[in-house]
Amino acid sequence: ADGSWGLQIIDISDPAQPNWVGDYDTPGSAMGVFVSGDYAYVADYYSDLKIIDISDPAQPNWVGYYDTPGQTRGVFISGDYAYVADGFSGLQIIDISDPAQTSWVGGYDTPGYAWGAFVSGHYAYVADRDSGLQIIDISDPAEPSWVGGYDTPGSARGVFVSGDYAYVADEYSLIILRFVQTHVDQPDDIPHRFSLSQNYPNPFNTSTTIQYNLPIASDLTIDIYDILGRKVETLVSLKKPAGSHAIIWDAKDIPSGIYFYKIQAGNYSQSKKCVILK
Numbered sequence: 001a002d003g004s005w006g007l008q009i010i011d012i013s014d015p016a017q018p019n020w021v022g023d024y025d026t027p028g029s030a031m032g033v034f035v036s037g038d039y040a041y042v043a044d045y046y047s048d049l050k051i052i053d054i055s056d057p058a059q060p061n062w063v064g065y066y067d068t069p070g071q072t073r074g075v076f077i078s079g080d081y082a083y084v085a086d087g088f089s090g091l092q093i094i095d096i097s098d099p100a101q102t103s104w105v106g107g108y109d110t111p112g113y114a115w116g117a118f119v120s121g122h123y124a125y126v127a128d129r130d131s132g133l134q135i136i137d138i139s140d141p142a143e144p145s146w147v148g149g150y151d152t153p154g155s156a157r158g159v160f161v162s163g164d165y166a167y168v169a170d171e172y173s174l175i176i177l178r179f180v181q182t183h184v185d186q187p188d189d190i191p192h193r194f195s196l197s198q199n200y201p202n203p204f205n206t207s208t209t210i211q212y213n214l215p216i217a218s219d220l221t222i223d224i225y226d227i228l229g230r231k232v233e234t235l236v237s238l239k240k241p242a243g244s245h246a247i248i249w250d251a252k253d254i255p256s257g258i259y260f261y262k263i264q265a266g267n268y269s270q271s272k273k274c275v276i277l278k
Contacts, residue, residue, distance in 0.1 A: 001030040007042050009057045024052050024060040032074040032085075032116070039063065039099055041082055043072040049084055051099045066094045066102040074116040074127075074158070081105065081141055083124050085114035091126050093141045108144040110134045111238050116158040116169075123147065125166055127156035131238055132247075133168055133177065150177055151236060151247035153207070190242050191215050194268040199249070199261065203275035206252040210235070210261055217241045218265035224249065225260045225271075232259065240265075251276055 002008045006026040011019040024040075028047025033040055038055040049072055051064045066082070070089025075082055080097040090110035095103045112131025117124055122139040132152040137145045158169035168175040191213035199208040210222065222236040232254065235247055249261070256278045262271040 001033040001042060003029050003031070006030050006044075007033060007040055007052055007060065009054065009060065011057075022056075022058040022060055024062070026050050026052075028072075031072070034075050034077045034082075036077040041075050041077055041096070043075045043084065045073065046071055048072055049075060049082060049094060049102075051096070051102070053099075064100045064102055066096075066104070068092050068094075070114075073114065076117045076119050076124075078119040083117045083119050083138070085117040085126060087113050087115075090114050091117060091124055091136055091144065093138065093144065106140075106142040106144050108136050108146065110136075111149075111240060112156075115156065118159045118161050118166075120161045125159045125161050127159040127168060129155050129157070131240075132156050133159060133166060146241050148243065149241075149245065151245065153248045153250040191244060194265055194270075196261075196263045196270045196272060198272055199274045203277040204251070205276070205278055207248055207250050208274065209246055209248050211244065211246045212263055212265075213244050214240055214242050214265060216266075218268075221264045222247065223262050223264075225262065227258045227260075235261070 007024045009021045011021050026044040028044035030042050031045045032043035040052045040054045042050040044050045048068050049066045053061045053063045068086045071087030074085035082094040082096045084092040086092045090108050092107045093105040095105050110128045112128035114126050115129050116127035124136040124138045126134040128134045132150050134149045135147040137147050152170045152175045154170035156168050160167045164179050166177040195213045197211040199210045220240045223234050224232040256276050259274050260271050
């Protein structure tokens, strides 16, 4: 996926001497590609999902497309479905059983900006930029549902899942997450009230984790203030679904001192003190 140059096909049979084989100039800006069988599925930014026949790599040919509602950023193929990270339109699921006649199956509007997607088992893992990693149950592709999420400290741009671990390309760093349990929230799993936990560890040196509970979906902000009441940083500013959440505050560039983190979710507001020691 070579941006404005479209799809580029490279012979890597000798990794020390890769050779150009062929290309296909997509009309948009190729941001991601997934190869399955004789087809390359190209996330062609602002020009939707493009499907290219690569059975002859030297002469790739256009086969079909799907006009997604957002800005196609990434794509993952599993079975007869393409899972498209579609910018502000979240995760879009497309039936590609006939590449020449694609059709929409379902979608989930993630809270951030869907940049990358990875499918493992019954779950789609979406790198959702400022909303971190979002996990969607796709056991019924026509009715995908939110399972959980993790607010990474940076801006999630890509994700790879292997076993119990998710590896998130978080703009300036690699974040590794371990899944202890992944399931669809039942009513008893939803918190009964708003709450903000004490950060851990505290005091801390470079980073700490802040956990909070939302009994309902809420427009949420978490801000950091110094001891004089001056805003230092905004950690979260978006709508979050009901559930238990956590965010890591990366404070490696913040000097030692006493700070306060404040959550605002609808009419609920609470602050707690934390200490940086370096």
